[in-house]
Amino acid sequence: MAQAVAAREEQLDRWAVIWDWITTSDHKKIGLLYFWTSLAFFFVGGFLALGVRSQLVVPNSAMMSPEVYNQFFTMHALVMIFLALMPMSAAFFNFIIPLQIGARDVAFPRLNSFSYWVYLFGGLLLCSGFLFGAAPDIGWTGYTSLSSSQYTPGMSGDFYVMGLQVLGFSTVAAGLNFFVTIVNMRAPGMSLMRMPAFVWMSLVTFVLILLAFPALAIALFALMMDRNFDTVFFSAADGSVVMWQHLFWIFGHPEVYILILPAFGIISEVLPTFSRKPLFGYSFVVFSGITIAFLGFGVWVHHMFTVGMGPIPNMVFATTTMLIAIPTGVKILNWLATLWGGSIRLTTAMLFAVAFVGMFTIGGISGVMHAAVPIDYWQHDTYFIVAHLHYVLFGGTMFGLIAGIYYWFPKMFGRYMNEAMGKWHFWLTLIGFNLTFFPMHFLGVDGMPRRIYTYPSDFGWELWNLVATIGAYLLGFATLLLVINLIKSIRAGQAAPNDPWDARTLEWTTTSPPQKHNFDRTPQVRARDDFWDQKYNRTGEDAEAEGPEEHIHLPPGSYIPLLVAFGLMLLGAGIIFTLWLSVIGGIILTVGLFAWAFEPND
Template identity: 55%
Template sequence: MSTIARKKGVGAVLWDYLTTVDHKKIAHLYLISGGFFFLLGGLEALFIRIQLAKPNNDFLVGGLYNEVLTMHGTTMIFLAAMPLIFAFMNAVVPLQIGARDVAFPFLNALGFWMFFFGGLFLNCSWFLGGAPDAGWTSYASLSLDSKAHHGIDFYTLGLQISGFGTLMGGINFLVTIINMRAPGMTFMRMPMFTWATFVTSALILFAFPPLTVGLIFMMMDRLFGGNFFNPAAGGNTIIWEHLFWVFGHPEVYILVLPAFGIFSEIFATFSRKRLFGYSSMVFATVLIAFLGFMVWAHHMFTVGMGPIANAIFAVATMTIAVPTGVKIFNWLFTMWGGSIKFTTPMHYAVAFIPSFVMGGVTGVMLAAAAADYQYHDSYFVVAHFHYVIVGGVVFALLAGTHYWWPKMFGRMLNETLGKMTFWLFFIGFHLTFFIQHFLGLTGMPRRVFTYLPNQGWETGNFVSTVGAFFMAAATIILLINIVVTTAKGEKVPGDAWGDGRTLEWAIASPPPVYNFAQTPLVRGLDAFWLEKMEGKKELTPAEPLGDIHMPNSSFLPFVIAFGLFVAAFGFTYHNDAGWGLPVGILGLLITLGSMFLRSVIDDHGFHIHKEEVLELEKKEANA
């Protein structure tokens, strides 16, 4: 296999991406499919807002509204936010620790295809009778009664498959970060985004198994005659809620900790200062993750757990505000006295602080169990979690897109269009969700498809809908920006922003397939900045130049995930049609067969020889 880049046909590019095990290309795949699902979820959000724009509207009525609402939440969390975070983890973390790839490149590809086919399966429900309609939490008491179509089965099996993918990704990053850091990169010299990835991966490792268990129970109940959640047969419907939230609350931190990581990088880079209180940042990240596991029941205050349980979970929840506050102040102090450059990513970062703090404050309000009885299931909760997830996670994803785009694709996104996106999105976001606090406080219930006139909710809902269109416009400008940049954006050097601090900026943009020709020697936090401050242009190598061992591409990850996709169809319909069971078994055979092939075929990878590396590096230097 040659590594010399040359113009390739569409088919060859497609095949390259279908078989790739390179973390940088897998990042592209995550970015593209996560971006696609983000647009889909955004479209669903627009439909919801159109329906609610005026009282007694009939744009989406009853069951269809439930389906759109459910799919908006499910898509945004599992199919947009998670993969977009994985896109940045894949694109950046191996570079930040000075590694040539993740620890298990094959597993990395498998994780992506599992997510992809799981998401595809979930969305197939739109064309096959109806989408899931029991909310993204899919509480068993609702979802077991949803018998008009197979929507919930698509939810259970689709999320199960994509959940396996996420779990694989998490384990992969844990092993990568523990074992593959460049010489000199101790844990306390790791960039904040790498730290966030590490802690997030640990959260994934512990939080996804409860979801897996819950989904298996649900699958049994729905498709194989089980009674785990059926009180009439001795089951207990509350168990689903606990299992779901034992996963679901850490999931919030799985989303937001990488967002914190992205912002930590951006604040330091564009304040051109070392991150304030680095070690307290690390400590706060770990503490949030730790506390995140003992607060899940604050989603269930009104279930009737009793005052003692409610009180314990309320207090535990409020303590999370402490490490989060530490982080907020650290970011503020990072900017304090810095020489700040207001680039597009920095816009998002600065806007993130007040937006996220507002979400945090309403979070503490909701954590007060007694008060929660008032807020519960109202638009106040909707406003709260959109402030946290849009104001925190989506801002971070947009910021990260602008920040790392030059590193991932070698071209700088247009800053003017970027700032237009930011302002439209920022205004639209606050317009949409700020007023929902008050809608909630005046009693508007969530998840209900319409409301009557003269309840004082018309103006609020209309404003909210207008805001949603601002965000849609922002997204369209971002897409235009991407197209324009791809067509004729300016090519950038390795240190695209000129202020790069971490290792990823020390190599070409986009990085060569082997990342680092020689593994770098890390002499401190912000390793690249350190060398630049001593007048050097690049990092000191930690090893002589030699042949580089690379993994071979493989089509098997695609086939393994595809088998599960087929199997999921079979088992979904096995109670209705004779072909169900055989198709299910066929799918499992495809998966197990290709796993068998993976085990028996010897694959030792290949070497990029020293001469080739030298040639590539020389070409890079001239470009």
């Protein structure tokens, strides 16, 4: 009888578990949702990349039609940037930030859940273009007038506009939420200059999100009006074709820092932990991050040097672009100095972090090359740029995020990842990555334009395209190892203690995985790297680091954020398909918002 009851309970449990995940407002669960979803989209983006590389492996390839190829490379960029890299950062924001600042949750748990669901629905909306054979095919930059309804009629342009617009809501909502969380929910004693570097870099990221995404939203809004409601913002005759580029890059350049700063933060945690030394020049790293964010709004024209705005703007923006290289260089040197004199353990996380410094340096150096405007007249829109941006976004952001996965996995799942397989993953990734992207510099020297679906055989581009494609497949294989490692380690990895790495920050003081309420008592912070300080510098009474016992209150779950997110997605989808959908979506959205406002949540 006990068995029957147990079986029934188990069945009930399964639905309860699913319902619990759908309605959860726990930052850790939302973090895991972000993690797995972004990993899935990372594979979609990787698949598209392999498609692109397969098409280009030989000249005059007939594997793909230009329609399909253009959808592949456009969606590769959109998926990787908006659906894989940013959300994977968001996974760590969600899981780690509240733990690192000693909080029980984020400031607005339901808004947090809303962000996730909008991300999921928006991502599906963007990708569903493939189902209609009309995925965006205008490049992720969506330049007008190519993206106008005249030159890209039909749904593909609308999928681009509405997909990104919906996703923007997710990002801005998350940005607001985490900005408030970091500013307002730090444990007692955690002054700004005691915050872990990851929290600092994240905070800068959120400020960038809040100030940069509006430009994209307005650009997309104007493009939507142009495409669907006959306005003339970007028409060559009445408006300005180039206006789009200004708005897009006022968003787009800070976006690059939105992508890379979280990785900077992760590296600034991993390197000190495995060197057993504090981050060298903490305040310089912090202020260089802030400087990057500030200058990031003043360099957008370096994406537009060939637009012909005249020598003076080009000179000014060449100068600001070179200025922004200074704080970036300072960061690299500080990471080196963190390693210097340390006691370095080369775990997989550390290997990725070290490789990050090396690979990102290459991307930074090539970046300075095309900051020199005349060189950009050559390198702009050649494969040299493709090489550069992948050294920043893969060698930089992705290496950083992977380091984060290996580093925080024991905290997230309570088990170690398999180090042997991790090492294989690392070396194959490093080799595959360089094999794929370093030859693209050569292709750039040989003048191969980006975004071409085919090329003739007598231009000398065959060899390096072949090498790059081989590298890409190696990279794809390496990434499979990551997933196998993740799954195997979750099932049967070696159990991890609370503090497996002898680390320095607060997330390692709680259980692995963290208990539902994170901390039994609110931590009392007395130093930067407070946990290290607790372990090595405090004795006896001094070690009593936690506050008094207190009443722990956790907000209940809610399905309303999901509902509102769904309404928002329908509202966007209506612009693509039929306006009736928008009406239904608008009604769901409005009802949902009222329900949200009046739902008791205590």
